[in-house]
Amino acid sequence: MTNAFAFDAKQFDTAQLESLFFAPARAFAALSVDYSEKLINAQLEATKAYADTSVAQLRSLVEVKDAEGLKSYMEGQQQVAKELTERLKGDAEKVVALQQEFAQESQKLTESSVKQAQDSAQASAKEASETANKAVKEATAPKAAK
Structure with missing residues (x-):
């Protein structure tokens, strides 16, 4: 008994399936993992910097013993605020750059996959x-020969 719907491995082109579907999916997944890793590292780095600054400020506050020390501490707060603002701006620019890089690389992968599919x-x-x-x-050849 033969099954008309039996799978014929000889007719199944795994290389084409690999090149059209699996390879682009793996490439995009790898790009996504790389982007996620860079973004997480940027966030961890920023969080550590903010935490270190906060702890340093708390230590400075604990060291205040008189009015002059409090005045000095408060004046230092302006500099710390300025530094944190600059750090925040730099961190935001880093994240935007990562997002732009990811978008560009995604577009390249998509264009490559579309071209490969067309080809x-x-x-x-x-x-x-x-x-x-x-x-x-x-x-038609046998008919012409007759």
């Missing part, structure tokens, strides 16, 4: 056309 479709169409032409020639 593959054209090659398949050409192959199908050649096969059809060959079949027509073979089908």
